[in-house]
Amino acid sequence: MALLDLSNEVAIGIDIGGTNTKFGLVNHRGEILQKGSLKTTGYDKVEDFIDELYNKIKTLVDMHPEVSVRGVGVGAPNANYYKGTIEHAPNLSWKGVVPFAKLITEKFEKPCSITNDANAAALGEMMYGAARGMRDFIMITLGTGVGSGIISNGQLIYGHDGFAGELGHTIVKPGGRRHWSTDSEGSLEAYASASGISITAKKLRAEFPSSILNDFPEDEINSQTVFECAEKGDDIAKEVFRYTGQILGEALANFVMFSSPEAILLFGGVIKAGDYILKPTKLHMEKNLLPIFRNKVKLVTSELDEADAAILGASALVWEK
Template sequence: MENIIEVVAGIDIGGTNTKFGLVDKKGNCYCEGSVPTNSDRNIENFVNELSKLIKENLTSQPDLQLKGIGIGVPNGNYYKGTIEHAANLKWKGIVPLAKLFKSHFEVPVALTNDANAAAIGEMVYGGARFMKDFIVITLGTGLGSGLVSNGKLIYGHDGFAGELGHTIVRHNGRQCGCGRRGCLETYASATGIRRTVFEILSESMENSPLRDISFNELTSDKIAEAATKGDVIAKEAFEYTGELLGQKLADSVAHTSPEAIFLFGGLAKAGDLILKPTQQSLEKHLLPIYRNKIKVLLSEMGEINAAILGAGALIWKEIEQN
């Protein structure tokens, strides 16, 4: 009799592509694949296609036994298993995603938003393995966050807790996609730092290679590259981004007093360029009782598998608790 390996399916639904993998409890990945998210098919067909691929992978590796399905998706409601009014997905209104997957598989299904999945991934497989109180900040196009307290993710009453990207860092500040002004993600995100570069370019006389790049062509990678080569504008943009992020994280510390704050995602790839000014600013802005206690760290989850592992970790946690 062969050895059975228990796995879960981790699914990460992004605006453009959906990635999936079969993951065991230790984080070993037995297959990976992806399908486009935004093609013409409706949600039922999308789930059908994805389910078929997962089943094919399970059939070709008969020692794998599926125990559950975990999904990270924008505006994922953990309590209801639904996607609710996700601006970046074409399926509008309230989508009963967990229910749709359950019609294909007789295993538990859980979903949450991508930043919460990243936080659970960090707790199960990453740098927060021995922590009960921490925050994960994802610095991508926007700023996402997952808060863990007493060893549990904070979902809140409605399942939508942890939107630190939409806390206000500057009263009447930059315009935000949410319709308000001064949200943290308008400063601290891959998009935010581009806006900051353009603000500094407008104010400063300093020469810079960034003056040859349009707003739409500019990326946080290009800003990081310029900063590494010593460009003054790019370096100042990282300083300012870390300054505002640290300032606002001091408020978050006053809420949940975490052991550590992890930075993850595109902008976090810049490493010390973003980490150092964030650490310094946080420390400077903390209420005295919190000083010299809170670590700001780079996520230990690799970029490639993190989303799949995070979604997988979500459902492993569920299985463990039941």
């Protein structure tokens, strides 16, 4: 009886990005019954955005009279789990501290949990992805930026203020490359994000005029085009990923000596480069580990469909409660 009730429950998962917001109805098994999206931009007031979001989601819910909605989970940049707020998110138009979870609860009349997108992704992987059954792992998202979610003892590490897990902003090369938005020097994100890879590629192609990376216009140099050049045998393109992988691997070694995870999960556009980046990452991670940690930590890539992972992760917040 209890099991039957459970199977009729769904969670609403909402992933808020700088440009688009994706949402879906997700059941306990991680199946997305319905999904949709809307632009995040163009709403001066956050309440107007939430009204439109509500209307779109209500349409989806109405298509499934057999289910009951348990709650709403939201993944968003600069989200604070404890306070339910989105705080000073540089890529969103609502400035200051937005009481997002409270606004959602008032409109949807359902409990709402909120956390940053990488934390949500880590929960999604633990419930439905490559980290099923793991109690200790670190999720690293390598996209435009570098995000992270840390699971220890089967729980997300939120820290005392809800902001834990900003591993992209740890300094891996003191005095190194200046970050375009934080102004820090030598952060992981400055090298291992898609933006960082593009900077590295532009530097290297300038030094090596024979590289076919020079066949592309400036604004087309990104991890995808670097990958294409590597596939065509360009050594400079391969060096871009080797260099990035070295820095990523050195950073991962430090993370391992912090929380000793069973696995590190990599997710995001950058890892489409496959072994070009994964092999040097693994090599330099192992090289920088104390012997007691060596050859123990799995380096795995996400199993979730990229388009759905964010929705699944956000929905996982509902069941975690």
